[in-house]
Amino acid sequence: MSEQFEPVIIGFTCNWCSYRAADLAGTARIKYPPNVRLIRLMCSGRLDPTFVLKALASGADGVMITGCHPGECHYLEQNYKAMRRYLLLRRTLEQMGIEPERVKLVWASAAEGVRLAQEITHMVEEIRALGPLHWPTWPDGGSRRLKAEVQPELEEVAA
Amino acid sequence: MERIGVYVCHCGTNIAGTVDVEGVARWAESLPGVVVARDYKFMCSSSGQELIEEDIKELGLTRVVVAACSPHMHEPTFRRACERAGLNPYLFEMANIREHCSWTTNDKAAATEKAKAMISGAVRRVALHQPLEPMLAPINPNTLVVGGGIAGIQTALEIADAGHHVYLVEREPSIGGHMAQFDKTFPTLDCSACILTPKMVSVGQHPNITLLSWSEVENVDGYVGSFKARVRKRARYVNEELCTGCGICVEKCPWKVTDDVFEAGFAKRKVIYMPFPQAVPKYPVLDRPNCVYFKKGTCKACQKFCPTGAIDFEQQDQILELEVGNIILATGYDLFDCRRIPQYQYGRLDNVFTSLEFERMSNAAGTTAGRIVLRDGKTEPKSVAIVHCVGSRDENYNPYCSAICCMASLKFAHLVKEKTGAEVYNFYIDIRAYHKGYEEFYHRLLEEGVHFIRGKVAEITDVARLPGEEGKLIVQAEDTLLGKQRRVPVDMVLLAAALEPRRDAKETAKLFGISCSADRWFIEKHPKLDPVATMTEGVFVAGCAQGPKDIPASVVQGAAAAARVLGRIQQREIALEPIRASINQDQCSGCRICNNLCPFNAILFHEDRMVSEVNPALCQGCGTCVAACPAGAIAGTGFSNEQILAQIEGLLLLHIGNGRKVTEAREAVPA
Numbered sequence: 001m002s003e004q005f006e007p008v009i010i011g012f013t014c015n016w017c018s019y020r021a022a023d024l025a026g027t028a029r030i031k032y033p034p035n036v037r038l039i040r041l042m043c044s045g046r047l048d049p050t051f052v053l054k055a056l057a058s059g060a061d062g063v064m065i066t067g068c069h070p071g072e073c074h075y076l077e078q079n080y081k082a083m084r085r086y087l088l089l090r091r092t093l094e095q096m097g098i099e100p101e102r103v104k105l106v107w108a109s110a111a112e113g114v115r116l117a118q119e120i121t122h123m124v125e126e127i128r129a130l131g132p133l134h135w136p137t138w139p140d141g142g143s144r145r146l147k148a149e150v151q152p153e154l155e156e157v158a159a
Numbered sequence: 160m161e162r163i164g165v166y167v168c169h170c171g172t173n174i175a176g177t178v179d180v181e182g183v184a185r186w187a188e189s190l191p192g193v194v195v196a197r198d199y200k201f202m203c204s205s206s207g208q209e210l211i212e213e214d215i216k217e218l219g220l221t222r223v224v225v226a227a228c229s230p231h232m233h234e235p236t237f238r239r240a241c242e243r244a245g246l247n248p249y250l251f252e253m254a255n256i257r258e259h260c261s262w263t264t265n266d267k268a269a270a271t272e273k274a275k276a277m278i279s280g281a282v283r284r285v286a287l288h289q290p291l292e293p294m295l296a297p298i299n300p301n302t303l304v305v306g307g308g309i310a311g312i313q314t315a316l317e318i319a320d321a322g323h324h325v326y327l328v329e330r331e332p333s334i335g336g337h338m339a340q341f342d343k344t345f346p347t348l349d350c351s352a353c354i355l356t357p358k359m360v361s362v363g364q365h366p367n368i369t370l371l372s373w374s375e376v377e378n379v380d381g382y383v384g385s386f387k388a389r390v391r392k393r394a395r396y397v398n399e400e401l402c403t404g405c406g407i408c409v410e411k412c413p414w415k416v417t418d419d420v421f422e423a424g425f426a427k428r429k430v431i432y433m434p435f436p437q438a439v440p441k442y443p444v445l446d447r448p449n450c451v452y453f454k455k456g457t458c459k460a461c462q463k464f465c466p467t468g469a470i471d472f473e474q475q476d477q478i479l480e481l482e483v484g485n486i487i488l489a490t491g492y493d494l495f496d497c498r499r500i501p502q503y504q505y506g507r508l509d510n511v512f513t514s515l516e517f518e519r520m521s522n523a524a525g526t527t528a529g530r531i532v533l534r535d536g537k538t539e540p541k542s543v544a545i546v547h548c549v550g551s552r553d554e555n556y557n558p559y560c561s562a563i564c565c566m567a568s569l570k571f572a573h574l575v576k577e578k579t580g581a582e583v584y585n586f587y588i589d590i591r592a593y594h595k596g597y598e599e600f601y602h603r604l605l606e607e608g609v610h611f612i613r614g615k616v617a618e619i620t621d622v623a624r625l626p627g628e629e630g631k632l633i634v635q636a637e638d639t640l641l642g643k644q645r646r647v648p649v650d651m652v653l654l655a656a657a658l659e660p661r662r663d664a665k666e667t668a669k670l671f672g673i674s675c676s677a678d679r680w681f682i683e684k685h686p687k688l689d690p691v692a693t694m695t696e697g698v699f700v701a702g703c704a705q706g707p708k709d710i711p712a713s714v715v716q717g718a719a720a721a722a723r724v725l726g727r728i729q730q731r732e733i734a735l736e737p738i739r740a741s742i743n744q745d746q747c748s749g750c751r752i753c754n755n756l757c758p759f760n761a762i763l764f765h766e767d768r769m770v771s772e773v774n775p776a777l778c779q780g781c782g783t784c785v786a787a788c789p790a791g792a793i794a795g796t797g798f799s800n801e802q803i804l805a806q807i808e809g810l811l812l813l814h815i816g817n818g819r820k821v822t823e824a825r826e827a828v829p830a
Contacts, residue, residue, distance in 0.1 A: 010810060016694055017674065023229045026258030034269040037276055037810045038259055040230075042738060042798055045756075046782030054804050059811040072665075074672060074694070075781035076758040085786075110694070111676040117263070 007061035007127040011038040011120070012047050016074035017110050018066035024113030032117040033124040036064065043067070045078025049089045052103055057135055062102045062127040066116070069107040079107075099130055161286045163192045164220040165278060166211060168202035168227035170257055177261035177270040183226070186275055190282050194218055203233050208240040215244035222285045226254040226278050247290035249737070249797065254281040276810050283809035287802045293734035294775070296384040299484035300728045303328065303388050305376055305667075308336020309710055310702025311489035312358050313717030314724075319367035321725050326481050327362065328390055329372040331420065333438035334359055336491055340421060340515060342522040342529075344710055345570040346600030352524070356437045363439040371479070373444055379486070379671055382779065383697025384733055388481045394474040396431075396445035401469035404441030408461035408470060409433060416449045423494075423515040426526040431461045431470075435524065445470075485697045485724040488681065489717060490667055492703040495550035495557070495657035502618045503549065503654060509534035510632055511619060511652045514567055521574050531578045533651060539579045540650035544634045545571055546616045547587040550657030551707075557657050559678060562707040564655035565591045569600055571653055572609045584610045584647050586636050594711070612647070613640045619652055658707040671698050680706045691720040696735070699723055738780035738797040740773045746792035747771055753784035753793060 013019040019040050025032065041047060044067025052063045065086055067079040083105060090100040104123055108116040165187040169175035180198040187196035195214055199207050202225055214220055223246065225237045230253040238248035254277040264270050300323045304315045307329035315325045327334065338344075339359075341351035362368055371392055378389040397408075409429050418428040421435055428434075431445045445461070452458040452472065462470040497505035497513050505511045510533050512520070523529035532539055545568045551561040565587065572583045590611070592601040605611070614636040623629045624646070631648035638645045660679035661667065668675045673693040674682045681700045684692040691699050701720040702713040727733060742753075742762075749769035754762050761777035762784060764770075773784075773793075785795035 008811065010807060020231065020694075023231060023255075023258040026229075026260075026262035029262050031265065032263055034260070034264045034266060034273045037273065037280070038255075039280070039803065039806055039810070041782065041803070043781035043783065046786050046795065046798060048786035048800065048803075050800070051803055051807060055807050055811065058808055060807075068674075071669065072674060074674075075779055075783070076672075078756075078758070078781050078783045081756060081783050081787075109677070110674050110682055 005128055005131060007035055007124060007132070008059060009036045009062040009064055009120075009123060009127060010055040010060045011036045011064040011066060012044070012051065013038050013040055014044050014067045014074070014079075015040055015042050017068040017072070018106070018108040018116060020110040021066075021108040021112050021116040024110065025117045026113075028113055030113055030117045032120045035124045036120050043073070043075050043078045044082035045073075045075060047082050047085065049085055049092075052089060056098065056102065056133060059135075061130075061133045062104070062123060064104050064106060064120070064123055066106045066108050069109055072109060098133065098135070101126060101130065102133060161192050161221045162194045162219055163190075163222040163224060163282055163285060164211065164214050164218065165190070165193055165196040165282065166202050166207075166223070166225045166227075167196070167198040167256075167274075167278070168207070168225065169198060169200045170227060170261075171200065174227070174257050174261045174274075177264065177267055178256060178274045179267065179271045183271060183274050183278065187278050187282070190279055192222075192286055193282060194220065202227050203236055208236070211237065211240050212244040215241065215246050220246065221250065222288065223251045224254060224278065224281045224285050225251070226256045226274065226281070228257040229253075229255045229259075249291040250285070250288050252281045252285040252288065254278045276812065279812045280806040280809035283805040284802045287799065287805055289796070289799075291737045291796060294737050294739070295732045296382070296735050297732045298384045298727050298730065299386075299482055300324065301326065301481070301483045302724050302728075303376075303386070303481060303483040303486045304489060305486065306336070306489035306491055306702070306704065307331075307334030307362070307370075307372065308489060308491045308702060308713070309338045309355065309358075310491070310704075310713040310717040311336070311487070312355075312362055313714045314487050314489060314701055314721045315362055315368055316358065316365070317718050317721030318724060319365045321721075322367065323725070323728055324367050324369070326369045326371060326388075326390075326483065328374050328376055329370070330375050331434065332373050332395070332432075332444040333434050333440070334362060334370065334372060335435075335437075335439070337515075338710060339435060339437075340423070340522075341518045342525075343570060343574065345566040346596045348570070348573070352437060352522075359437065359439040363441075370440060372440055374479075376670065377478075383695075383727075383735070384484050386483050386486055386697065388483060388486070390479045390481055392477040392479055394447075394476050395442060396447065396470060396472055396474050397442050398469045398471045398474070399440070399442050401467045402442045403467055403469075404433075404443075405466065406433065406443070407464050407466060409443055411460045411464040413458070413460055414449065414451055416446065422519050422525070423513065425516045425519045485699065485727055486671060487699045487701055487720045487724065488667070488671060488673075488704055489701040489720075490661055490664070490704040492658040492707065493661050495659050497549055497654045497656050499556065500549065503546065503616070503652075504619050504621075505654060508619065508621055508632060508652075510540075510650060511654065513654050513656050514564070514571070515656070517571055517653050521571075521578070529578075531575055531581075538650075540575075540581050541579075542582040542584070542631075542647075542649040543575045543579075543651045543653065544584045544586060544616075544619075544632070544647060544649040545653045545655060546619075546634070547585065547655050548615065548657075549654040550659070552588055557659065557678065559707065560591065561658040562591075563658065563709045566597055566600070566709065568653075568655045569604050569609075571655075572604055573607065576607055576609060581650070582610065584612055584634070584649065586612050586614060586616045586634065588613070588615055594709075612636060612638050612645065614638045614645070658703060661704070664704070671695065673698055673700070680704070691716055691723055696733070697727075736780070736797070738795070739775045739778045740780065740782065740785050740793050740795050741775070742771050742773055742788075743792045743794065744768070744770050744772070746790050748790050748792070750789065752787055752789065756783050756787055
């Protein structure tokens with residue numbers, strides 16, 4: 001087994017488009033890396049930016065937000081609201097010292113199984129290149145990678 | 160603590176071939192709250208469902224997770240199983256380890272790991288589920304059918320005959336659609352009008368059908384059971400109450416324009432016109448942009464001669480508000496514009512015709528009275544080439560097969576042969592004659608001496624290179640059976656143009672809240688098992704709007720859509736997913752951020768109490784307001800913050816089995 005870094009990506013999908021695109025990709029047996037784990041929402045507009053932060057804080061290396069193409073939202077225009085939040089969220093992440101490329105917004109209609117699979121493949125490669133996310137956490141908070149690295153720094157601060 | 164049961168489906172080898180289902184089930188047993196985890200060959204089978212039911216009863220399960228296929232496939236099945244065992248059906252969650260996992264990778268270890276993560280996400284989520292009751296929405300028995308082609312006509316008649324009211328909205332002056340333009344229908348060669356017009360007349364006279372031609376749907380509000388549609392009934396400038404349909408106005412109108420719609424640009428029509436003699440409704444339409452009275456203020460010939468005084472130049476568009484329970488879209492197709500293939504020279508070489516032009520030419524009611532002649536209007540062709548797949552099965556235009564062109568081309572070949580005795584050359588890629596009587600028709604054509612050349616036409620030209628080509632159209636193609644280039648000189652070329660989605664298909668889809676495929680055809684709910692419903696409850700599709708199909712298939716789909724709607728009407732009410740937002744009035748700070756986020760105007764603001772409230776009848780459950788509320792006062796039923804956060808945690812449970820890390824666990828799983 002290769003030693004390359006396998007990122008974990010959480011994907012938020014819209015019930016009406018991208019979730020079905022993922023279903024379609026599966027039905028058509030289109031292969032993509034198994035690093036992505038999808039969560040179904042009713043609409044990309046349901047995406048509370050907290051979900052993204054929660055995912056990154058809980059160990060995800062990247063988050064993919066997917067929704068209907070602009071102008072094709074099942075709820076008329078809520079994907080635009082998702083887009084606004086996404087743009088703001090990227091700036092926030094940057095200020096927190098997290099590469100904004102770790103969060104990506106992808107439009108995929110219910111018919112675009114191939115496209116979604118390509119986007120996932122692409123994003124896994126990108127995140128793999130970025131390496132693991134160094135999310136700063138308290139040592140007792142269950143950080144999976146940083147415990148050893150963070151501990152001495154904290155001691156320094158305490159001293 | 161909840162008592163959770165986890166059921167991992169093998170789905171034959173669909174899941175078990177890639178995911179170690181036994182291992183996953185054993186592992187799931189160790190998850191907090193899980194009291195039983197089983198794997199089974201087919202969870203959706205009745206014995207699989209009984210397994211769940213027995214466990215609920217005997218082990219006192221309070222939550223159920225099934226790891227199997229997409230919830231769009233079997234969520235209702237397992238919810239019903241829970242309900243039968245006395246568990247609220249919403250205390251159930253599905254992990255989609257087939258479409259989203261086993262089918263997307265060949266890496267067994269990784270698929271197993273992913274399946275575990277998905278199940279752990281579902282287990283954490285389901286623990287926070289709340290029992291819910293489906294919302295019941297009453298079904299208005301009136302139905303809106305959009306599009307009056309053969310599919311829409313069939314749908315409207317089926318519903319109306321069953322005793323329910325139908326509003327049939329048609330954009331053109333008459334119903335009939337493309338079928339009304341055709342001459343004969345394959346493979347039986349019945350006259351198209353002879354079989355269609357009786358149905359059109361039934362629509363026109365049916366007491367349960369309100370026919371709104373020359374009308375368009377402008378806006379749709381509401382949801383299944385109670386849609387509100389705003390229809391613009393354009394001014395015909397003819398008073399329908401006074402008009403007898405005598406046609407004197409058409410006769411007396413001194414002005415003619417090219418008829419691009421019904422006659423496919425092949426003939427002229429008057430400025431006040433009926434598209435064809437059997438038009439339903441029988442009232443003419445005045446083409447305002449071309450009317451000399453509207454342009455210059457004089458003429459009024461139609462008004463002068465109308466015996467009943469029905470011409471009304473002051474008529475205005477009418478806006479109608481229709482209340483309907485279900486909507487059926489049968490908006491049809493547009494023909495591929497053959498000018499887009501420059502090497503076929505349509506529009507530049509006179510004697511290159513489209514299939515629709517040929518239909519009008521061959522039709523006894525058309526301008527040539529059914530004679531097959533060249534563009535000069537008199538010369539009969541001695542040789543005719545028919546080019547198949549023009550704009551279909553072609554990566555440059557449309558990758559799909561238009562389904563009807565092979566048979567239509569065979570029909571053209573027969574008609575040409577029968578009427579002129581000309582030599583006919585069919586240039587085809589493959590002959591697709593797949594329905595009842597179609598293959599037999601193909602064989603009949605072979606016996607009639609029609610030539611079939613297997614090859615895609617490269618070029619149609621009038622530049623003669625060889626003796627015998629002067630004054631002819633030369634069709635060049637590689638005959639793939641002979642492995643040779645062929646140049647066939649002919650007098651006339653017919654292009655079997657592709658069927659394309661309506662040019663405004665995307666706007667129509669948006670108007671009715673449904674989606675289009677990449678090719679812009681409307682997407683059905685399931686390509687095999689639910690071919691007439693859409694993702695949007697209460698909106699159905701029929702006919703070519705959903706994809707290319709011939710007349711029998713359009714009729715079948717029209718009738719099927721009607722059956723679906725009639726079932727709904729019969730039930731009187733429909734159970735809807737209780738996914739709605741609700742505002743905790745005690746937590747609401749009255750900031751009104753949510754108010755403008757709702758496109759359905761479902762959020763009311765109480766000025767007196769300074770709090771917002773969601774109207775559950777208008778709320779569609781998208782959850783945008785839930786995500787936006789700074790006070791966290793809005794709860795999203797079925798998709799609450801707690802549920803989603805728990806699912807995220809579960810999905811990222813990276814230390815699996817005995818505290819080992821993912822990568823180690825991966826190696827341990829047998830490949």
